[in-house]
Amino acid sequence: MRTVRKLHRTCAAVVALFVLAHVVNHLAALGGIAAHLRFMDVARLVYRQPLAEAVLLLCAAGQAGSGLWLVRSGWKRRSGWLAWLQAVSGMYLALFLLIHVAAVLAGRTVLDLDTNVHFAAAGLQVWPYQLFFVPYYFLAVVAVFAHLGCALARRAGPAPRMRALAAGLPLSAGVVFSGLVLAALMGKLYPYEVPQAYKNTYPAQAAAARP
Template identity: 50%
Template structure:
């Protein structure tokens, strides 16, 4: 369930390649499902369970030991995703509950348009998408088994999600920052940043 939501969320951001209005239209349609109270509670519970299971795995992992590089990549990308998930979900809930904002494109873009916050938000979003690709790629690589027949397939299973994620992350950051087309963020979204 969480994986489906993340995929829809990324597609929603990439719909912004056709402009902010396309992003907002896609979001409106998707929200009919994921903003349903029962679905939203299940998503939050899924995110919490994913975070707890990841934390349990990381407790057993030795992040600073000389483990194989791919194992370290999976551990570190999982750690970043866990931290991102906590910060991102907290920010969205605070945006809705504390600041009474509709957490749309403008909510995500606001931090890019008030200095010096862009220096935080560009790597924050970009690395989250890259970490997702790395984490999924490592899992696929491991699941394919280690046989001479699967060597190239395993390499592709690791590299293609990472490459796709790097491209998607770069596009999302570029759109939110207004580098692909002008983005005019309403003042109520800039206010929490002092803008």
């Protein structure tokens, strides 16, 4: 148990560094899609280095696997809203990470696409796929903030009010932030049409675009 916890924390440090940059990258979309693309071009110079990417992907797998193990092993002993919020947000993040990273890697290798902002936004703009992708991305970003908030709340001392504040503030910020990013990628803040090549990865759109 102690070794798994240590593995979880070590992987978390690497994944958190990437997620911070990734989240700021998505925040750049508030300044326009060109700003998002420019930010990613620079960030990729670091995380797309083969060694850096291998370490990141290994840590993402380690983080998800160890997290799910921790949730399962402590299931019966878990009590209180903080422990449950941490477990539920962690479980969602672990599953999201596995699906999200597999989708990005498949987009690059199988579909031969540049997996930039258009790749993610296509799912948010094509009906009916947005029914899945809107809650999927929204909850992922909220879960990052909620999970972080839980870690802060545990260090905020035993006073219930301080704990609630330490968890609630990041959670509220996550809801606002996630809503804004999704609104931008869905083309609700300014006009933004995803290029057809990305929309074509969704069967209904490909058929509709055929002459």
